Amino acid sequence: MKKEETHLFNPHVSVDCVLMSIVDHKLSVLLVERWDKRGETIGLKLPGGLIYQEEDLDDAAYRILNEATGMKRVQLKQFRAFGSPERTRNKEDVLWLENASNQKIMQAYQETIRIVTIAYLALCKPDRKAADTEYESMHWVPIDNLPRMPFDHNRIVNEAVFEIRDWADREPAIVFSYLPKKFTASELRSTYEIIFNRKMDVRNFDKRMKAMSYVIPTEDVKEGLAHRSPRYYRFDKTLYNKLKIKLNKNK
Amino acid sequence: MKKEETHLFNPHVSVDCVLMSIVDHKLSVLLVERWDKRGETIGLKLPGGLIYQEEDLDDAAYRILNEATGMKRVQLKQFRAFGSPERTRNKEDVLWLENASNQKIMQAYQETIRIVTIAYLALCKPDRKAADTEYESMHWVPIDNLPRMPFDHNRIVNEAVFEIRDWADREPAIVFSYLPKKFTASELRSTYEIIFNRKMDVRNFDKRMKAMSYVIPTEDVKEGLAHRSPRYYRFDKTLYNKLKIKLNKNK
Numbered sequence: 001m002k003k004e005e006t007h008l009f010n011p012h013v014s015v016d017c018v019l020m021s022i023v024d025h026k027l028s029v030l031l032v033e034r035w036d037k038r039g040e041t042i043g044l045k046l047p048g049g050l051i052y053q054e055e056d057l058d059d060a061a062y063r064i065l066n067e068a069t070g071m072k073r074v075q076l077k078q079f080r081a082f083g084s085p086e087r088t089r090n091k092e093d094v095l096w097l098e099n100a101s102n103q104k105i106m107q108a109y110q111e112t113i114r115i116v117t118i119a120y121l122a123l124c125k126p127d128r129k130a131a132d133t134e135y136e137s138m139h140w141v142p143i144d145n146l147p148r149m150p151f152d153h154n155r156i157v158n159e160a161v162f163e164i165r166d167w168a169d170r171e172p173a174i175v176f177s178y179l180p181k182k183f184t185a186s187e188l189r190s191t192y193e194i195i196f197n198r199k200m201d202v203r204n205f206d207k208r209m210k211a212m213s214y215v216i217p218t219e220d221v222k223e224g225l226a227h228r229s230p231r232y233y234r235f236d237k238t239l240y241n242k243l244k245i246k247l248n249k250n251k
Numbered sequence: 252m253k254k255e256e257t258h259l260f261n262p263h264v265s266v267d268c269v270l271m272s273i274v275d276h277k278l279s280v281l282l283v284e285r286w287d288k289r290g291e292t293i294g295l296k297l298p299g300g301l302i303y304q305e306e307d308l309d310d311a312a313y314r315i316l317n318e319a320t321g322m323k324r325v326q327l328k329q330f331r332a333f334g335s336p337e338r339t340r341n342k343e344d345v346l347w348l349e350n351a352s353n354q355k356i357m358q359a360y361q362e363t364i365r366i367v368t369i370a371y372l373a374l375c376k377p378d379r380k381a382a383d384t385e386y387e388s389m390h391w392v393p394i395d396n397l398p399r400m401p402f403d404h405n406r407i408v409n410e411a412v413f414e415i416r417d418w419a420d421r422e423p424a425i426v427f428s429y430l431p432k433k434f435t436a437s438e439l440r441s442t443y444e445i446i447f448n449r450k451m452d453v454r455n456f457d458k459r460m461k462a463m464s465y466v467i468p469t470e471d472v473k474e475g476l477a478h479r480s481p482r483y484y485r486f487d488k489t490l491y492n493k494l495k496i497k498l499n500k501n502k
Contacts, residue, residue, distance in 0.1 A: 013334065013367050057334040078267060081332045081369045083264065083308040114304060116264050116367065118332045170421060229436035 008053040011105045014117040015061045016048030016153065017076065018160040019069070021126040022178065022194050026142040028126070029157050033137035034150065037099055044139060045122045046153045048117065050101055061120040062245055069207055072112055075118040075177070083116035087152040096150065119156050122164055123174050123195075169188050172212065177234035184222050184230040209233075216242035260301040262356045265368040266312045267404065268327060269298030269411040270320075271442040273378040274430065277393040279377070283319050284388035285401065288350055288486050295390060297404045301352055318391055326428070330414045333466050334367035337443065338403040344385040347401065370407050372414055374425050374446075419446055423463065427486035435473050435481040438461060460484075465491035 019030040022177075029204070031044035047068035061076050088094055096111055098105050105113065108168050124138055143161055144217040146154060175191060189205045209215055214236045221229040270281040282295035298319035312327050329349055339345055339458055349356050357460065377391055392398070392413055397405060421427050428443060434442075437482040439457045465487045472480040 010263075010365055011263075013365075051334070054336050056336065057332060057367070079330060080329060081308060083302070083369070085305050085307065114261055114264075116308070116369075118334070205397070 006073070007055075009050040009101055009103050010053050011050060013057075013116060014048055014050045014115055015057060015064055015120060016046045016081075016082075016117050016156055017061055017065045017120045017122070018046060018157060019065070019071075019074065020123050020143075020160065020164055021140060022191065022222070023126045024144070025141040025190070025194060027161070027194050027197070028140040028142050029146070030069065031139050031141050031147075031149070034100070035098060036096070041137075042096075043149065044147050045149050045151075046156065048100070048153075050097075050103075051113075057118050061118070070178075071124075073175070073249055074122045074124050075174075076122050077167070079119055079121045081116055081118050082152055082156055083114075084152065087117070088113045088115050092151070093150040103126070113166075115151075117151070117156075117161065121160050121167070123164055123168070123178050125178060127164060127223060148245065165196055168176075168192075173180070173237065173240055174232070176237075182218060182234055183231040184232060186230060216241060219229065254500075258306075260352055260354050261304050261305040261340055262354065263366060264308075265299055265301045265366055266308060266315055266371060267297045267333075267368050268319075268371045268373070269289050269297060269330075269408060270316070270322075270325065270372050271372070271411065271415055272391060273442065274377045274391040276445060277395070278412070278448070279391040279393050280397070280411070280442055281320065281399075282390050282392050282400070284390070285347065285351070287347070292388075293347075294400070295392065295398050295406065296400050296402075299404075301348070301354070301366075302398075308369050311403050312369070316371075322375070323483075325373045325375050326425075327373050328418070330372045331410060332367055334365075335401055335403065336365055336405070337440060338368070339364045341368050341401070344401040365404075368402070370411065372418070374415060374419070374429050376429060394432045411488055416447055420464055421422050422483070424486075424488065424491055427488075430486070431472060433469060433483040433485055434481060437481060439466070439484070465494060 017030075021028055021030070026241065028045065032047050033041045034045050036042045036201060045067055047149060049056065049060075049067075057078065058076070060077070060092070062072075065071055065074065065076065094105060097195050103238075105115075131137045143157060148154065149157075175188075179188065179191060185206060188209060189200055189202070192205070193200050215233050216236050216239075218232045218234050220232040223229060268281075272279055272281070281298065283298050284292045285296050287293045298316055300311075300315045300318075301446075306314070308329065309327070312329070314487050316322055316325065316327065345356060349364075356366075394408060397408060399405065400408075424498065424501065425445065426439075431440060436457060438443075439460060440451055440453070443456070444451050466484050467487050468486050469483045471483040473483060474480060
C-alpha cells in the first residue's frame with residue numbers, strides 16, 4: 001500500500017451489487033466486463049470491488065455501483081454476506097483483482113487469502129444508465145443464461161433471485177418502482193410472472209390487484225390494440241405508505 | 252500468528268450473535284461477561300468473536316454461540332453486516348479483543364484497524380442453556396435496559412429488534428418456537444405484545460388468531476385460575492409448512 005494514495009483499499013472486505021431488471025421479458029442481472037492486463041475482455045462479473053479502508057459498507061456499495069455503471073439513485077439493500085473460504089480458491093480471480101484494483105492483495109495475507117463480500121440488491125428500470133457511452137461494458141444478462149463468473153458471483157446471483165421474490169412479496173412498492181407511471185393490469189401481471197417465473201391465472205391476479213387499494217384506475221386507456229383498449233392504472237405511493245403504517249399498527 | 256496453532260483467527264472479520272427471548276415478560280437479549288487480563292468482569296457484550304481463517308461465516312456463528320453459551324440447536328439467521336470504520340475507534344475494545352482471542356490484531360493492520368462483523372439473530376426459549384454451570388457468565392438483559400457495550404453492540408441490538416419484529420411478521424413459526432407446546436390465547440397475545448412492544452386489542456387479536464389455521468384448539472384447559480379455565484392451543488408445524496407452500500404458489 002502506498003501512503004500517498006488518497007484511498008487505501010481494505011483487501012479483506014468487498015461489496016458486490018446485484019442489480020436486477022426485466023429486459024426483453026426476462027428477469028436479468030447487470031454484469032460488467034472484466035479485463036485482463038492488456039485490456040482484453042475476459043468475461044463478465046457483478047459490479048463490485050474492495051472497500052476503502054475508511055469507508056462504510058453502504059457508501060462503498062453506492063460508490064462502486066456508480067463507478068461501474070454511472071447509476072446514482074438506485075435504492076440498494078444489503079442482503080447477505082458471503083464469506084466461504086472457497087470463494088477465493090481460484091488464484092486467477094485474485095490475480096485479476098490485484099490487477100483491477102492496482103493493489104497487492106496477496107501480501108496482506110500471511111495465510112490463505114480470504115475476502116468476505118457484502119452483497120447488495122436492487123430492482124430497477126433497464127434504462128437507468130448514464131447518458132454517455134462511458135459504461136459500454138455494462139450488460140443485462142437473463143438469469144437463466146448466466147456465464148461462469150469469478151469468485152462466487154454465480155451463487156450470489158442465485159441467492160439474489162430468491163431474495164428479490166421475497167422482497168417483492170413483502171414490499172410490493174419495489175415492483176412498482178420498476179413499472180412506468182401508467183401501466184395496464186396485464187402489464188402488472190406480466191411483471192409479477194417474470195419476477196416469480198410462473199404463469200398466473202388472470203382472474204386470480206385481477207382479484208389480487210383489486211385488493212391492492214393503492215393501485216388506482218386512471219381515465220386513460222391504452223390505444224393501438226386491435227380489439228380492446230385496456231385501462232391504465234397508477235401506483236399511489238402516498239396511499240401505499242399510509243396503508244403500510246396502518247397495517248403495522250393493527251398487527 | 253503462530254504456525255503451530257490449529258486454528259488461525261482472521262483478524263478482519265467477526266460474527267456476533269443476537270439471541271432474543273422473553274424473560275420476566277420483557278423482550279431480552281443474551282449477553283456474556285467480558286473479562287480483563289486479570290479475569291475481572293468489565294462489562295457485558297454480545298456473544299461474538301473473530302472467525303477462523305478456514306471457517307465459513309455460518310459455521311463461525313454456531314461455533315461462537317456454542318462456546319459462549321453451550322447452546323447448539325438454535326436456528327441462527329444472518330441478518331446484517333456491520334462495517335463502519337467507527338466501530339473499532341475505541342482502542343480499549345481492540346486491546347480487549349487481542350487479549351480475549353490471544354492474538355495480535357494490531358499487527359495485521361498497516362493502517363486503521365477495521366473489523367467487519369456479520370450479525371446473526373435468533374428467538375429462543377430462555378431455558379436453553381447447558382445443564383452445567385460453565386456458562387454462568389450468561390445474562391438475559393431486557394432490551395430497554397441495555398448497558399453501554401463495546402464496539403457497536405448497542406447499535407446491533409437496536410437493529411436486531413426491528414429485524415425480529417419483521418421476521419415474526421413474515422414467519423410466525425419463530426414465535427411458536429418460543430412458546431411451550433400448549434399455550435392459551437392470552438399467552439399467545441402476550442407474546443406478540445412483548446415482541447412488538449404494543450398492547451393489542453383482545454377481540455382484534457382473537458380474530459387474527461382464528462385466521463391462523465395452523466393454531467389448533469386442544470381438549471385441554473388451563474387449570475388453577477379463579478374464575479375461568481381457558482383452552483389450550485397448539486401449533487401445527489406440518490399444516491403451517493403446507494399452507495406456506497400453498498400461499499407461495501397462489502401468489
